[in-house]
Structure formats: structure tokens, C-alpha cells
Amino acid sequence: MPRKKRTAIKGSDPAYTSDFSQPLPTHKVAEKPEPIPSPTVPSTQPVKPQKSEPKAKAEPAPKPAPKPIVKAAQPAAKPDVGEKREIALSAAVKIEQSEKLTALEAKGISAKDAITLAGRRAVEQFEPKAAFVEKTDTERMPMRQGYKSTKRIPAAMLDQLRQEHDPLGLSSDGAMMRGQFEPLFWSCLDAVIEELNSKY
Numbered sequence: 001m002p003r004k005k006r007t008a009i010k011g012s013d014p015a016y017t018s019d020f021s022q023p024l025p026t027h028k029v030a031e032k033p034e035p036i037p038s039p040t041v042p043s044t045q046p047v048k049p050q051k052s053e054p055k056a057k058a059e060p061a062p063k064p065a066p067k068p069i070v071k072a073a074q075p076a077a078k079p080d081v082g083e084k085r086e087i088a089l090s091a092a093v094k095i096e097q098s099e100k101l102t103a104l105e106a107k108g109i110s111a112k113d114a115i116t117l118a119g120r121r122a123v124e125q126f127e128p129k130a131a132f133v134e135k136t137d138t139e140r141m142p143m144r145q146g147y148k149s150t151k152r153i154p155a156a157m158l159d160q161l162r163q164e165h166d167p168l169g170l171s172s173d174g175a176m177m178r179g180q181f182e183p184l185f186w187s188c189l190d191a192v193i194e195e196l197n198s199k200y
Contacts, residue, residue: 084152087173089123091147091185092140100193107200111145114196118189119147125188126181130157132165133179147185153177 093101093115101111140146153173161176162169 083155085155085158085173086150086152087158087177089126089149089151089174089181090143090178091119091122091182092143093146093189094186095139095141097186097189097193098141098145104193104196104200109196109200114192115145115147115189118192119149119185121188121192122147122181122185123149123151126151126184128153128157128177128180130160132161132176135175135179136183 098111101114104114105111158173158176162171166176
């Protein structure tokens, strides 16, 4: 029986290979790459500007009316009474008054207390004057038994008395006023002695 002729294969199959070291072909559909978007070409036509509506002009805010200036009420100026100077006032006890004070002590009343009470009254009532009064020539007890205190006197008055009666400045300010103060003290001491005698 005659042999059949082998079918001659013409052409080549790219999927076929006689090299078995290569991976076998698969029938999977190859994924298509995503198309890269082409850059847009800018239009050559001129862009018409949009007409904006005219903005209304802002009216300036009205300025606030100025507040009236109110001046603070100033306190009434005090009358200038002038500078005052503190001076020492002193007054001695007359001898006749000392005898009356001794009689009070016999009743249990301290002579020192009576002198202090009379001196305080005299200081409160004393109103100095610009007229100089000489110290009277009267018998007095030692000054340690008298009364001493202080009072503020206008400095201008004291300076005037010094210019007229003590230009060399040998006497103290208190000495310039002693002729006025001492008689007042004596009258106050007489009144205190009489009051105490009437009570005790």
C-alpha cells in the first residue's frame, strides 16, 4: 500500500518555537495602554474682557459732632492767710496768785493743775495783735512755776514787730508776744481759782 505524503507546512507560526526553555504562549488578551491625553492647544482668538459693573462710590461716614468741652469746676481759692510761725508762749504766776494757789492746795487741789487749766484757756483765747506791748513790772514767781505752751503766729506780724522794737534780733519771738499773752493768762488764772474755791 502506498504511503501517504506528509503535508508540507509552509510559512512560520510566531507562537510556535522549538525552544522549550521559553514560556509557553498564553491566550490572554493583552491590556491596552490608557491613551495619554494630548495637551490642549490654547486658542489663538483674543479673549474678550468681561465688563464689570461700575462700583458705587462709598460715601464717607459722617464725622461725629465734636463734644462740648466741659471745664471742671475749680475749687474756690482760699484767701492767703500768710505764713505762720510757731512760737513759744510763756507766762509767770504773780506772787498774789501764788498765795491763792497755796490755799487751794490746802483743800487738796493741785496748784499745777489750776495753772495748766488757766494756761490752756489763755492759749485758746489769745489773738495776737501787730502792736507791741511791753512786759509789765509786776512781782512774779520763778518761771519754773509758770506756764509754757506754743502757738502759730503770722510770720509777717512777728517780722514787723522785730523791725520796730528789736532791730538787733536780741529777743525771741515769744518775748515779742509775752506782753500781750501774760495779762490774758493772769485773768484766766484768777477765774480758775475763783471757780475752784466755789466748788470746794
